[in-house]
Amino acid sequence: MSGQSASRFKGSYAEQYDRYLVPMFFASYAEVLADRVKALGPRSVLEIAAGSGVVTQALRQKLPTGVAITATDLNQQMIDLAQTKPGISNVTWQQADATTLPFPDASFDVVGCQFGVMFFPDKPAASREASRVLRRGGHYLFAVWDDWMEMPTAPLGIAAKVVGNILHRDPRCLMNPP
Numbered sequence: 650m651s652g653q654s655a656s657r658f659k660g661s662y663a664e665q666y667d668r669y670l671v672p673m674f675f676a677s678y679a680e681v682l683a684d685r686v687k688a689l690g691p692r693s694v695l696e697i698a699a700g701s702g703v704v705t706q707a708l709r710q711k712l713p714t715g716v717a718i719t720a721t722d723l724n725q726q727m728i729d730l731a732q733t734k735p736g737i738s739n740v741t742w743q744q745a746d747a748t749t750l751p752f753p754d755a756s757f758d759v760v761g762c763q764f765g766v767m768f769f770p771d772k773p774a775a776s777r778e779a780s781r782v783l784r785r786g787g788h789y790l791f792a793v794w795d796d797w798m799e800m801p802t803a804p805l806g807i808a809a810k811v812v813g814n815i816l817h818r819d820p821r822c823l824m825n826p827p
Contacts, residue, residue, distance in 0.1 A: 661726055662726065663701055663724065663726040663727045663730040666701060666727070667730055675700070675763060678763055678764075679706070679707040679763060682707070682792055683704060684711065685790055686708060686711075686761055689758070689788055691712075691758035692716060692758055693717040693759075694717070694757060694761060695719045695721070695750075695761070695782060696708065696718065696719070696760075696762065697721050697722075697750070697762045697779070698762050698763070698764075698769075699722045699727070699731060700724075700731070700765070701730050701731050701734075702720065702732075702734050703763075705720045705737055706734060706736050719740070719743065719752075720741070721743050721744065721750075723746055723747070724744075725744050728742050728743075747765065747775040747778060748771045748774040748775045750778045750781070750782050753782070755783065757782055757784065758783075759783075759787060759788050759790065760787070760790070761789075761791065762779075762791040763791070763792050764793065765791075766791045766793055806820075
């Protein structure tokens, strides 16, 4: 980023992520994940890689107030931003690495993660940790992206098609440049 471009950038990465990426990519899937967690009837939920809290908000809205929700993220700025959002009361927030969770064995009924799994540097370690902190019979729910061409309602695919139509180009060349 040039000095001129950088001087126009206002706010933190967390704020930009929350303002632009959450509505475009994450909000609709947060509702799906929260609905699936709710269907399991948990008493305690651990969300890993919670980011700016879009899934956490959906969980808090959909789950009974007695359900304990713990939300973690590696990035403290994301946690700080998430804690300021309305509708996220009675949530325990903690900075944590998904590959070395700071919780005792068998602590949660459900571990959930929206899209973060794809970015964990050691996916097997993160899976072992999720399994370790789950109670017997618990559930690990996570979402990952598919190829955007296989997801016709995905915002990224829709955007590529719209821009492709405007430019009279195949949208695939916009997403996967030669």
